[in-house]
Amino acid sequence: MKIALGSDHGGFQLKEEIKKFLDCKGLEYKDFGTYSCDSCDYPDIALPVAQSITKGEYDRGILVCGTGIGIGIAANKIPGIRAALCHDTFSARASREHNNANILTMGERVIGKGLALDIVEIWLNTEFCGGRHQTRIDKISDIEKV
Ligand code: RB5
Secondary structure (H helix, E strand, C coil): CEEEEEECHHHHHHHHHHHHHHHHHCCEEEECCCCCCCCCCCHHHHHHHHHHHHCCCCCEEEEEECCCHHHHHHHCCCCCCCEEECCCHHHHHHHHHCCCCCEEEEECCCCCHHHHHHHHHHHHHCCCCCCHHHHHHHHHHHHHCC
């Protein structure tokens, strides 16, 4: 699985921890920035990460900002993106099983590193259930055409 990673300055430190975790697990990823704690605008990072997924270059994305909210709102503007803000393991699992989320967002200023990495591990290892949930995803796709 190829993973696209990104954060603004508010999520920079957690993104670096996620990179170490992915390295340990031997998972392939690309870091789309930001590359320092200098202030930047989260939509500038959300867009290329989201597009890398809708273009099929990467399978899943992980985006981090201060809260996980702004960067997720921005990513969800791209048709085909289902970005889920998860700050607990139940939501992380459900976002994959029920919503087929293709981007996980988290807030560095909200949760600690230990919980964040548990969330990442569960989110990456949980498959979509399909069935009735696919019907609902299809209806979300229909809304994108309105
Ligand atoms: C940056 O200060 C902060 O607003 C951003 O990281 C994020 O929390 C926005 O939703």
